[in-house]
Amino acid sequence: MSALVVGLAVLLIWPLFNAVLAGYATTTAAAAGRHARRGRRPPEFPAGQRAHPVSYWIVIPCLNEERVVARTVAAALALPAPGARVEVLVVDDGSDDGTPAVLAGIGHERLHVLRREPPVARQGKGAALNAAYQLIRQRVAEAGTDPTRVAVGVIDGDGRGTDNLLVEVGDALREPAVGAVQVRVRIHNRDRLLGMAQDLEFGSVADASQVLRDRVGSVGLGGNGQFIRLSALLALGDQPWSGCLVEDLELGLRLHLARVRVRYVWRAAVVQQAVVDARRLLRQRTRWAQGNLQCLPYLGRLFGARQIPNHTFVEMAYYLLAPWFNALGAIVVGGFWTVTTIRAANGGAVLSGGVVLGIVVAIWLSVMVLPGLLWAVLHRFRLRDEALSRCLLGGLVYPALLLLGLVSTWRAVARQVSGRRGWAKTERIPEAVPELT
Incomplete structure (x- = not known):
């Protein structure tokens, strides 16, 4: 019976961790809300130290995106940026569908299209972003x-970004020490249950983690919604983005090693499509995990970097190692409970084998389901754009995403x-094309 108690204590670590993280994110958001209601503005810096952007270049890497690219371009061009100019650069990375025709049909002075042809095309998202960076660097210098x-x-x-996207990013970049900003990520096709679960994952769980990481100085960059000061990219050479399968993760690590401060903005968001096919979702998560594995060698460099505080290193190390700890831990804990349950059932000391098995199953189900329901309630409380019933259904599906991750x-x-x-591109869901104004 003591073994069962130990096993129960180990299992409870997971829901308790989620409860603490959710509580931290909620109190932080509440404090920020009180701050905003008092009318406080971001700090102003002397004229010689002003660092907020006067120019934004929004890069849209594009490969066979005829179904969605028109809407994305229209949304990017429409983003307000008081006191700054917004340029949109689409990198057509060798599309062989209707993407070139769609882009050719959009006439706008602030839209630029960089067409890449084989053999340089289709070398990965990192290569496409580097090509965009080199063009931007040239235009800015000119x-x-x-x-x-x-x-x-x-x-x-x-x-597509929320209307306040560039305003919030600009506020974060007012501080000269800040060289990059990551914004919140949401899901727009959350009418599908699997999409709702992913919105829960990105809009609540990942958001809370990033809020905590912002506090300790270890914010990570995502593939969508990252903004980097051009001067910070220049410090990284001709190819800031790498060929890693998660080039955004590696760029974030390189920026931290270069002593560039990265901030997180949760009031603005970039909204993207969810992958609502289970097989494609597994393929996507496998690519993310493999990219994470490719970045593990950075642990040694982070450990040896004297400019990175110990608490920041610990958090970044946890982020890199967590998937592997979870995978191994699930096997260890599962094996422990299996052996313990069999022994308790065979011993027949207090409860029958069937009762013991029922208790174990009930505990496991509770541990798996409760965190998702907790995040569902937080989603409804903070975002208020989905009914509680939809959020709770997404919370019930959330454990499937965790299992998929393992x-x-x-x-x-x-x-x-x-x-x-090598990886095949994730297929998009068709979207209506808006009129460009």
Whole structure:
């Protein structure tokens, strides 16, 4: 029976961790709300130290995005940025569908299209972003604009920012020490249950984690909704983005090593499509896990970097190692409970084997389901754009995403060991094309 008590204590760590994280995010948001209601503005800096952007370049990497790219471009061009100019650069990375025709049909002075042809095309998202960066660097130099006042943003082909996106990013970049900003990510096709679960994951769980990481100085960049000062990219050379399968994760690590401060903005968001096919979702998560595995060598560099505080290193190390700890921990804990349950049932000391098994199943189900329901309530409380019933249904599906993550971690190990690096593009869901104004 003592073994069962130990096993129960180990299991409770997971829901307790989620409860603490959710509580922290909620209190932080409440404090920020009180701050805003009192009319406080971000700090102003002397004229010689002003760092808010006067120019935004929004990069949209694009490969066979005919179904969604028109809407994405229209949304990017429409983003307000008081006191700054917004340029939109679409990198057509060798599309062979109707994407070139769609882009050719959009006539706008602030839209630029960089067409890449084989053999340089289709070398990965990182290569496409590097090509965009090199063009932006050239244009900014020709215009004589201070690179510290230029922000390069990345919005995927299926993404669109909220109206306050550039205003919030600009406020975060007022501080000269801040070199990059990551904004919240949401899901717009959350009418599908699997999409709702992913909105719960991005809009609540990942958001709370980033709020905490912002506090300790270890914010990570995502593939969608990242904004980097051009001067920070210049410090990283000709190719700031790498060929890693999660190039955004590696860029964030490189920026931290270069002593560039990265902030997180949760009041604005980039909204993207969810993957609502289970097989494609598993493939996506396996790619993320394999990219995470490719970034593990950075742990040594982070550990040896004297400029990174110990608490920041610990948090970044946890972020890199968590998928692997979870995968191994699930096996260890599952094996422990299996052996303990069998022994308790065979011993028949107090309860029958069936009762013991029922208790174990009930405990496991509670531990798996309760965190998702907790995040569902938080989602409704903070975002208020979905009915509580929808949020709770998404919370019930959330454990399936966790299970998918465990499976994808082991698939990623198999792919990495076998030397497989190639990936098929995730297919988009068609969207209505808006009129460009």
